[in-house]
Amino acid sequence: MKKVLLTLILASTTALLAADGASIYQSKCFSCHGAKASKAALNKSQIIAGWDAAKIVTAVNGYKNGEGGPMKAVMKPIATGLSADDLNAVAATIASFK
Secondary structure (H helix, E strand, C coil), rough: CCHHHHHHHHHEEEEEEEECCHHHHHHHHHHCCHHHHHHHHHHCCCCCCCHHHHHHHHHHHHHHHCCCCCCCCCCCCHHCCCCHHHHHHHHHHHHHHC
């Protein structure tokens, strides 16, 4: 019984601490990329709606490393503020926008 209770507590805590991709998108991405990532950020970026999660992770990691197109100066501080879990969560959210 104790093992079951401990497992339930651990699972609940993990779920609470899991990154929320929708919230991250709303707070860090929405203002430039728009609802469902359907807008070219500042009329300079590609529209990222429909990208798969791996492509998003690769692009954001590029921004973390100072790489990227015309938006790299804007994106670097945003990208460096994302943990790997946050990035994976927001990438999954953006990939769901089709």
